[in-house]
Amino acid sequence: MKRRKIEIKLSQQQQQQTSQIEKQPETAKVPFTGNITIDLDQVRKELGHNSDVGFREFFLGNTGIRASIIFLYGLTDKELINKYILKSLMTNFPERHEHREVSLKEFITNQALTISDLTEVNNLYDTVSKILTGNTALLVDGIQEVIILGTTKEKARNIEEPVSEALVRGPRIGFTETLSDNTAILRQHGCNHNLSIIQIQVGARSKKELVIAFINDIADPALVDEVKERIKTINIDDLPESGYVEQLIEDNYLSPFPQVQNTERPDRVFSALMEGKIAILLDGSPFALIVPVTFSMLLQSPEDYYERWIPGSLIRLLRFLAAILSLFAPSMYIAFISFHPGLIPTKLALSIISSREGVPFPALIEALIMEISIEILREAGLRLPKPIGPAMGIVGGLIIGEAAVQAGIISPIMVIVVSITAISSFAIPQYSAGITLRILRFVAMFCAAVFGLYGIILFFLLLCSHLVKLKSFGVPYVSPAVPYRISDWKDFILRMPLFMMKRRPKMLHTRDSNRKG
Amino acid sequence: MKVSHKDRITTPQAVIVLINYILAAGILTLPRTSVEKVKTPDVWLSVIIGGLIAIIAGVIMVKLSQQFPGKTIYQYSQVLLGKWLGGLLSLLIVGHFFTLAAYEVRALAEVTGFFLLEGTPIWAIIMPFMWVGLYLVFDGINPIARLFEIIFPITVVIFLLVTFMGFEIFEIDNVRPVLGLGLIPVLKGIKTTVLAFLGPEIMLLLTAFMQKPNKATKVILVGIAIPMIFYIITVIMVIGALSIDGVVLRTWPTLDLIRSFEIQGLIFERFESLLLVIWIMQIFSTFTITYYAASLGLSQIFKMKMNPFMYGLLFIIYVIALIPKNINDLFKFGDLIGNAALVLFGVLPLLLLLISKVKGGKT
Structure with missing residues (x-):
């Protein structure tokens, strides 16, 4: 009975999601024309009333071809735009590109712009959402696609020692609100090519990036699928903090016990990953989530x-x-x-x-x-x-x-x-x-x-x-206390010497159970 | 309607379930009931013989269950004996389980009312206890087994701690002479001690839930040996401290043993509260497993969902628990259950095993 109810709920959610996509203005998915006057007008209609959106129109070198960049003040890196976009397009642009064998677009993307992060989109909806996340859109007369340049300057605070989990001994480093910084910390912490970092977009109204991190050849694939499934069922317009994610994916909402662990410490996350658990990081939250969690883990500290x-x-x-x-x-x-x-x-x-x-x-x-x-x-x-x-x-x-x-x-x-x-x-x-x-x-x-x-x-x-x-x-939740697994007890009430803990916890069904080579 | 794979329990879990089922009200009364029959300090010998008999009966029941992998007694009895006779037998077994549950609950109410909550009405003690039990059994055998695994180590530690502190008043002369009056008194006590090992019958259902049913014999051996050790320690300590004359006079001799010594300088000077804690937990485990076994039986006999039977049984157990008028009534009630169980689980499984062998031989 319960399961059927959930299924019905799920299908309703899916319907809602599809209807939300349909609700977007129908013009949004219409491709650009390639005529810069018409295309710019379209973007202006959508974004022009905002004071923080900048439109900068110019000519490509001396060619007389009109172009324009659209960007957000504050969220973009002005130096990057001035030095590597405007300068290379306005002053360093060769006079006659017709002599060249490549098309104008290919020339711009492959030779003119010295920027690493570059993508192309061809409709208004995608363009606007890219601009709003700090990218710069480049429109060129005669080119149908819009070139999106990664110029995001993240408003990040410095990496500091975590406040809520102080240690006497251990790394003095904590997560910040910026997702890319956090994943970078994880990468840096464990240089491991099996560390998978998979991005999922969540939030119906304000899109947020969410990352699932796990070690490919350790984590139980069934567990990974389960986590992905649960995250896909999240249907909410905004996720301000990872606590929202926690509450939307937990098993039993009536229980007083936390069923998802949260931490600010990258070392804690990484050692959890090495045990075969899965971490969930949300953009805008310095708290990473770790699943699955058992009662004994809530009483453990990395310092042990x-x-x-x-x-x-x-x-x-x-x-x-x-x-x-x-x-x-x-x-x-x-x-x-x-x-x-x-x-x-x-x-x-x-x-x-x-x-x-x-x-x-x-x-x-x-x-x-x-x-x-x-x-x-x-x-x-x-x-x-x-x-x-x-x-x-x-x-x-x-x-x-x-x-x-x-x-x-x-x-x-x-x-x-x-x-x-x-x-x-x-x-x-x-x-x-x-x-x-x-x-x-x-x-x-x-x-x-x-x-x-x-x-x-x-x-x-x-x-x-x-x-x-x-x-x-x-x-x-009561593992490793019960069911009795002697090998898991080495790290339960007592913390046995490291050389004795040769195996990963059995309760997590890891793919590679040996901790030592 | 075979047992689903999710509901399986491991071999250690089966052992723990069996131990927790056997250990119950008996641990407080066994010294008295057995000494009343034996009348010499050789009770511990009766305990050993009783345990061995229980092991034999248990092995027979396991062998029977192993003939029908994945099926409980409620299911295969209908295969063996036909629909009506098998159904009747299953109903009798269900009846055994829920009357036993009622007996344990009432014993709990008596002891708690006497030692911890004087003047509290019996219904007030029983009801919350049964509700907690209901909450546990809702989700099947697996949570039950896990809970027992939590309770068991606590029981062992506190039991050993408390009983061995009784060494202070232990007198070796009280347990001597060994076999002073020969073997006859020892044999007289066997029926009582066998009944203290009431519990192997759970293997008639539990074997179906085991991940490795072929290890069920081992479960019986270990699962009865450990309670046997508990009982031997209890009987020897109680008789050693209180002497056989003293034991007969006391309703709950084991508790009186703990009450009769004080150790200075610790936070607690008296330890009966600790013993009561583990004893209540043991009653809880016996109650929940019998309650679950009865509900499972009804649901399998009538091929219906378990939840309605659980609510119904809760009420029936409650009513039965209130029937005995006083503590003597309660003990008579206990004897009745024991006698019925001797027939039901001592004789019948052997017959069933023979029938299944004969039938199996034919096909």
Whole structure:
């Protein structure tokens, strides 16, 4: 049933897409005439009202042949246009080309213009879309085709260290908003002729370039096809950020868990590619997407591999502990305080209970007050200008916490639990995974408030039931934990020495399973 | 209607499913029920013999299932016995599975109500538990097997940790003498211990789901041997700590063992909460696999989709779970299930195997 619905949806989408193409003005696909006056008028009608479009008319040398270039101010490289287009066409153009054996067009493209990126189009629609992406269109009287010259000057920021994924050790390089820069970084990072970079255009209204990167002789072809298929079904007028792509291709939109990994780090992307995964990069977004993803990958950091294996493994263990703490600490507190004080050591129970004396709220309300206020603090600190952020933390965390305890509204133990939880959740290397744990923490707290320890166990079972069902692009989300594959466990909770990791993860069904030659 | 390729499970997964199915309510009560019959500390011998008998029964069931690759008992019983008789047998097996599910759920409610949630009504404990189970079984055997794989290591680690901490109060004299009264008492306990190994019958369906059905015998051997080790450790530790006289007096002797020692200086001084955590998980696994087996049976007998049966069974299991009036009723109910299972899975598979051999010989 479900599948049939999806099929129907898909066919509807296809119909919509075709109808959108039909909706374009019918004149758009009409080829140019070759008469520069008529052709220029056509382009003017389409673009002339924009102040940032430049029309420059001139004669080819002394031949008296009219020509014109059309370009966007700002997006094009003026120096390139002046030096290598206008100069070579206006001053360096030979007087009589008729003596030559080649046609005018061939002469211009093959001899006159010293520019590497050169294509030809022959209709208005393509011309306009090329101009709008920063190319320069050259119209010459008597030539039917329009010559498109690649003069795009990308407005790029410099390559900087990624902000959201800081490392102590590792390359200080992050993706930028420019797709060509990003693919160049990937190429540079791994000089590998099997690295495939395939471009797909997405977005119905504003066309965006999207790139799928994978290693040809490692990645599972079925997986590559699956990713391509899903990207083709994207039907939306604009994709401002790769987060849109992520949400449109994920497996289960109801799940709190991220099923696509995002990263700013090229080294992370590249090592994922070497494992047989697939990266998706979108023009305009510094975040690359990696599929498929499993839960354990969200708790891994590239640094695990750059450090020696003992610290790498131990830190990874620490992170698993942090994840468990940030998920269960407040709910454990609620369960043991309000349901089973008998299960904790008597002295500890006594000291907790005496410190809670005078607190007017039940444990759940107490925990909720603190957890919600710390979430607000965190969100507020995120949006504030950088110099004010830390001050906010101090005011919020220290002063309010202290005052709340002094006022007897909150018990000191609760403040400790909340702080441990917050700090633990900062230790999760992936922001999106951290958010998931934050959401689930509240669910766990409510379960604990209703059923105590039993509620937490039920919550755990429900969570596991959900996780074992979840798949990311055909790979079970809980792998490599289950199904049991001993060889994949070398890189799971522990990070074994590099010489022992001879094989790529089996769960990804790679074409070449050997990591070592 | 053969099992689709996507639903296959690996051999280790089959082992884990079997182990998780066997380990359930029994681990808390076995020391008492067996000591009541044996009345000497030689219970662990009964456990071993019981396990061996379970292995034999399991191997017979596997051999039977291997005659019909890719088919479950619900499907091939109709081939063997004809539509009506086979259907009846399948219905009996379905009945076994869902009454067992109800028994486990009720046992959970009793223990949880007694140790963790005093005064909470039984329905309130049962209902959310069953809903979580429903959510899990919706997507077939594969997620179930994967969940069991998550639960199993947690169970092993916590179980070993908790029981071996009981060494503090372990007294070797309590488990001696070995065979002081001869073999007769040991034999008396066998029926009880065999019932603790209730579970190999799942192989009647599980073999059809295995990627390599020819390894099903191995699954039986490993899948029963590991629970046997669990049971032996439990029985010896409990009797060693509480003595046979003490064991008989307690409803949940294993839990009392954990409650009767305290270790200073750790975050927890008492560990019954940890044992309860893994025990609830084990009940959950037994509940979900029996629930799934019953739903699968109904859907295959009536050749319909599984989901409506799941909802229906949820209600039936709930009602059955509420029938026993008190804990003694519950244990009687458990004995009833056990006796029925002895006939259903001890005798019948052998008969079926003979029939299939005779029929197979003819053609």
